Amino acid sequence: MPKRILSGVVTSNQNEQTVTVSVERRFKHPQMHKIVRKSKKYRAHDENNQFSVGDTVRIQECAPKSKTKRWEVIA
Template structure:
């Protein structure tokens, strides 16, 4: 099964080797037929501390690295 890949923006880089990435998705409401924006934060592994707040990144699923880290940043 392929690993999921999401695109988002780094919102925090204060922890060592970890970045918080905010991923926004848009969809049409089933009843109101209005475009709705929802965002969710993911904690991702950044081994070299290369990404800073505001960077656009892609993250991919990986094996659990800690209690909250289940994603890793893909280097393009």
């Protein structure tokens, strides 16, 4: 099964080797027929602490690295 890849914006990099990425998705509401924006935060593994707040990154599913990290930054 292929691993999911999402793109989002880094919102926090305060923890060691971890970044928080906010991923926004848009969809059409089934009843209102209006475009709705929803966002979700993911904690991703950043091995070299190379990303800072505001960077656009891509994250990929991986095996659990800690209690909350199930994603890793690929670019």
